[in-house]
Amino acid sequence: MTEAKKLYVKTFGCQMNVYDSERMAETLGAQGYEQVDTAEAADMILFNTCHIREKAAEKMYSDLGRLKPLHDAKPDLKIAVAGCVAQAEGEEILRRQPMVDLVVGPQTYHRLPTMMQAVDRGERVLDTDFPEEDKFVHLPQDRRPMRGPTAFLTVQEGCDKFCSFCVVPYTRGAEVSRPAERLLREARDLVTRGVREITLLGQNVNAYHGAGLDRGEWGLARLVREMARIDGLDRIRYTTSHPNDMEDDLIAAHGDCEKLMPYLHLPVQSGSDTILKAMNRKHTAESYIRLIERIRAARPDLVLSGDFIVGFPGETEADFQATLDLVAEVGYGAAYSFKYSARPGTPAAERAIVDADVADERLQRLQSLITAQQRATQEGMIGRVVNVLFEKPGRKEGQLSGKSEYLHAVHCDGPEALLGQIAPVEIIATQSNSLTGRLTAQP
């Protein structure tokens, strides 16, 4: 028997890329590749890339450049670039980086086995089609969970919203939802392999409208409810959502579906209606705030998170103040804020940018407000008993680490037998990005 070839995968960007990386590793696994943890040990290196902001794409190029000594020492080393930079810059990557053998977009990686045959013949391959066929149908059917008791499951891809700053509609293409039957099968399969929590993924996940089991079309709420019927699956999350697709039945599910966890990532991007309009968001600050009130009425203990862009073209101090006001009014348990980055090919890239120093300063102000809210949410957990799904041993001897229903990282002392299990934990302290607790009942 020949020794297995070694594959090293590095994932940049969002959770959808994490999912895609797992699926690519599975596909290459069927071709005799075994995953390793370091680039040094690999016969093939796969970068799954992110194009959402300029920094993300630059990071990929600099990490790629750093592979040169490794490639010089091992000329047979194969280097592949996948994901959104591959989709957006295809040919350019092959031109800029002669070491690269293969460039594959997010919609064609099911063709990796054939592509690898060409690479093994010494060809350089580029495949960034948006094919008619569904890649998921062609991928290995058995999922191999690689991250313990939690897993991602892509239910929807692409976006038709065309926010004026965003590359996603161009790199991931139009919105496509996978049929419910396949998703339920994949979920059941994950559960038989020890998964207890599934996060349903999509660039615009709450726009899900896949074929249902009853021939009709299902929305996300129906899919969540059906997933909730799977024995052994204890927790369901979904991300990322658009405010305009938060339909009534999904809001209701937050109140009456016990397995749907009380954490919601619902980006608003800005608190200024002028900027929201320029972003083509098609909602206002007020409509967002009213929406949050409705969701909180259904699930009062919900922890909210969001995304914000500062320094969008045309943003004035008053516009920025409106963002701070919105954050103050909503109260986030966590939130991500980014400095606007012009993406080639998007409508906003044509517009005059805000002075970089001004944007930096606004980003800092917003981040300190968000950090204060995050800290307050975490401190509010002290004394409360949360349910923790233990995912891995903690950093200290005898410690376990997992996530509460509110998606807080929680550490506590406990027996290894609890790995993969859910147990009640009383929170006793908070660090900047995690909570410490103690088990309330020994199993």
Ligand code: 5AD
């Ligand atoms: N510049 C800065 N941030 C961006 N995002 C998307 N596109 C850009 C851009 N061009 C942010 C948005 C989005 C998150 C995933 O990344 O806040 O919700």
Ligand code: SF4
């Ligand atoms: Fe991008 Fe999200 Fe807007 Fe779609 S909804 S264009 S993915 S920011």
